[in-house]
Amino acid sequence: MKYILVTGGVISGIGKGIIASSIGTILKSCGLRVTAIKIDPYINIDAGTFSPYEHGEVFVLNDGGEVDLDLGNYERFLDINLYKDNNITTGKIYQHVINKERHGDYLGKTVQVVPHITDAVQEWVMNQAKVPVDDDKKEPQICVIELGGTIGDIEGMPFVEAFRQFQFKAKRENFCNIHVSLVPQPNATGEQKTKPTQNSVRALRGLGLSPDLIVCRSAKPIEMAVKEKISMFCHVEPEQVIFIHDVSSTYRVPILLEEQGIIKYFKQRLNLPIDDQPSDLLMKWKKMACRYERLLKVCSIALVGKYTKLSDCYASVFKALEHSALAINYKLDLMYIDSTELERSTEAENSVKYHQAWHKLCKADGILVPGGFGIRGTEGKLQAISWARTKKKPFLGVCLGMQLAVVEFARNSLNWEDANSTEFDPDTKNPVVIDMPEHNPGDMGGTMRLGKRRTVFKTENSVLKKLYGDEMFVEERHRHRYEVNPELTHCFEEKGLKFVGHDTEGNRMEIIELENHPYFVGVQFHPEFSSRPMKPSPPYLGLLLAATGTLNAYLQRGCKLSP
Numbered sequence: 001m002k003y004i005l006v007t008g009g010v011i012s013g014i015g016k017g018i019i020a021s022s023i024g025t026i027l028k029s030c031g032l033r034v035t036a037i038k039i040d041p042y043i044n045i046d047a048g049t050f051s052p053y054e055h056g057e058v059f060v061l062n063d064g065g066e067v068d069l070d071l072g073n074y075e076r077f078l079d080i081n082l083y084k085d086n087n088i089t090t091g092k093i094y095q096h097v098i099n100k101e102r103h104g105d106y107l108g109k110t111v112q113v114v115p116h117i118t119d120a121v122q123e124w125v126m127n128q129a130k131v132p133v134d135d136d137k138k139e140p141q142i143c144v145i146e147l148g149g150t151i152g153d154i155e156g157m158p159f160v161e162a163f164r165q166f167q168f169k170a171k172r173e174n175f176c177n178i179h180v181s182l183v184p185q186p187n188a189t190g191e192q193k194t195k196p197t198q199n200s201v202r203a204l205r206g207l208g209l210s211p212d213l214i215v216c217r218s219a220k221p222i223e224m225a226v227k228e229k230i231s232m233f234c235h236v237e238p239e240q241v242i243f244i245h246d247v248s249s250t251y252r253v254p255i256l257l258e259e260q261g262i263i264k265y266f267k268q269r270l271n272l273p274i275d276d277q278p279s280d281l282l283m284k285w286k287k288m289a290c291r292y293e294r295l296l297k298v299c300s301i302a303l304v305g306k307y308t309k310l311s312d313c314y315a316s317v318f319k320a321l322e323h324s325a326l327a328i329n330y331k332l333d334l335m336y337i338d339s340t341e342l343e344r345s346t347e348a349e350n351s352v353k354y355h356q357a358w359h360k361l362c363k364a365d366g367i368l369v370p371g372g373f374g375i376r377g378t379e380g381k382l383q384a385i386s387w388a389r390t391k392k393k394p395f396l397g398v399c400l401g402m403q404l405a406v407v408e409f410a411r412n413s414l415n416w417e418d419a420n421s422t423e424f425d426p427d428t429k430n431p432v433v434i435d436m437p438e439h440n441p442g443d444m445g446g447t448m449r450l451g452k453r454r455t456v457f458k459t460e461n462s463v464l465k466k467l468y469g470d471e472m473f474v475e476e477r478h479r480h481r482y483e484v485n486p487e488l489t490h491c492f493e494e495k496g497l498k499f500v501g502h503d504t505e506g507n508r509m510e511i512i513e514l515e516n517h518p519y520f521v522g523v524q525f526h527p528e529f530s531s532r533p534m535k536p537s538p539p540y541l542g543l544l545l546a547a548t549g550t551l552n553a554y555l556q557r558g559c560k561l562s563p
Helices: 016-029 070-078 090-103 113-129 154-170 195-206 224-233 250-259 262-269 280-294 311-327 344-349 351-363 378-390 400-412 463-467 486-494 538-547 551-556
Strands: 002-008 034-040 087-089 142-147 175-182 213-218 241-245 298-305 331-338 366-369 395-398 431-435 449-457 473-480 482-484 497-502 509-514 520-523
Touching (some): 016 142, 070 311, 090 113, 113 142, 113 154, 195 213, 224 241, 280 311, 298 311, 298 351, 298 538, 311 331, 331 351, 344 351, 351 378, 366 400, 366 538, 400 520, 449 509, 463 551, 482 486, 486 509, 538 551
Parallel strands (some): 034 087, 366 395, 395 520
Antiparallel strands (some): 431 482, 497 509
16 A cells, blocks of 8 residues: 655635645556545534534535545545545544543553554544555555644644654555645746745655655746745755646646656656556546536536535535536636525615626626525525526526525415525424434434435436436435425426326425426435546536427436537
8 A cells, every 4th residue: 555645735715625636636547546635623523513614515425424525536636535534633543542541452551642643643634544445446546634723723732743664664665755835926026936935845855755746836827946946944855846827627637647757757766567658547537627618618607505605615516517617618707696585675775786796697608506504694694595497597496495495486486475494493383304314403414314324216208317427316415404395295296296206105205397498407315426537417417408408408418428
């Protein structure tokens, strides 16, 4: 097993996740089996109870793990399926060690950060690195480990110490450290500054880790003189300094790394049994990146949500839309609309914001209402759904988006004026969305219906069934506490809102489709978590096809994309 540790310096959010994913993609393109581990130094057990404004979206895995969004990057880039134990947190490690101490495993010794916590980290990494993540179920050969935060953070110290020890346990030819740093360029001088990187590498060396590669992030391409300066002051060869400037799409990052000789370096440094040249996989990435940059036709989608101030809150949704747009040769124009700005209360408080939000919604080719929790912004989402339904605009509702589509239909088509979800109004007379029987209202963490579940199609006449290739069932990832009330579904079906998919028992409504509408679809699951650059998610692909007016032609071709 070969281990590649990716650390970061100067600032967090520098792009370690994309760099780690890209390195994995390059090595996979050389025919190696690659897995990935993300270490988050926070004390939370998992990411499940975070506000999306803390660390971005909560990514859900097949096994129900609620994890950091970087695991979504790993899955999309490497086309693998990870597990919740591929996300290590301080909370998980301490809980594991404390449970062992309570069990008496330490034989009365004083339990300390060194060696007990550091040993637990190393043991976890070694065990998890062996778990197969590909469809062929073979043990991985390379494990890419990303250490969250920046070098010098107090909460990350035990992990840095663990890897300082681990480099000797694994042996030099099996362990490599890549340090990602920032090269800022102040507007006042326009000069690219190396001092932050020098200080960051010095701090890393002071903690016992020496970088094998220094990946420098910058806004613009870095000059050769800067590379030579970093090489000289950071005690590495010039070819060990890699530049990654801001690019038009993340698909370009693996290609930038490969062009700077990273395959040759890894082959020598880790003694890998590979050729110097990448295989067809990286050629496909190159073609995809070039195609992305040449797209001319534009499709605009309005994303109506309540976490619109930070794009990472809907990272997987954005990627799923982007994958689908790329598949049909369109450039995606994603317009984020804060749902509260569509509400009547905003018109009274700030009429400019209100009319700007509605202007965006009206000019969009399609409308997407993603998942979410809490009552804030739900009335605005209902307004957007009503607009999509009555104006025959292509619409996709995901999780809460589907539930609100049912609420909107009940209020405006069935004339149940107080129809609502019991999440927002526990005393409603028409509870069209109800609390799940599985849900335990005590603890908040890990109590939802989580992970991959089967959805069975109950009719042949379904757009989504055709988009999924006429499969009898699909397996997608879930993350929800509430669901459509099965006792009221017949009222909706009589009026044309069909529940075309349900769970294996037939009790939980999973997919809705509206008759006599170009594309009005709601799904209880989160199909964005399974979308891949070369395998777009069918519900999102359907939305883009409908928004560009090409859905019927696609279905008539037997769901084959035009060349």
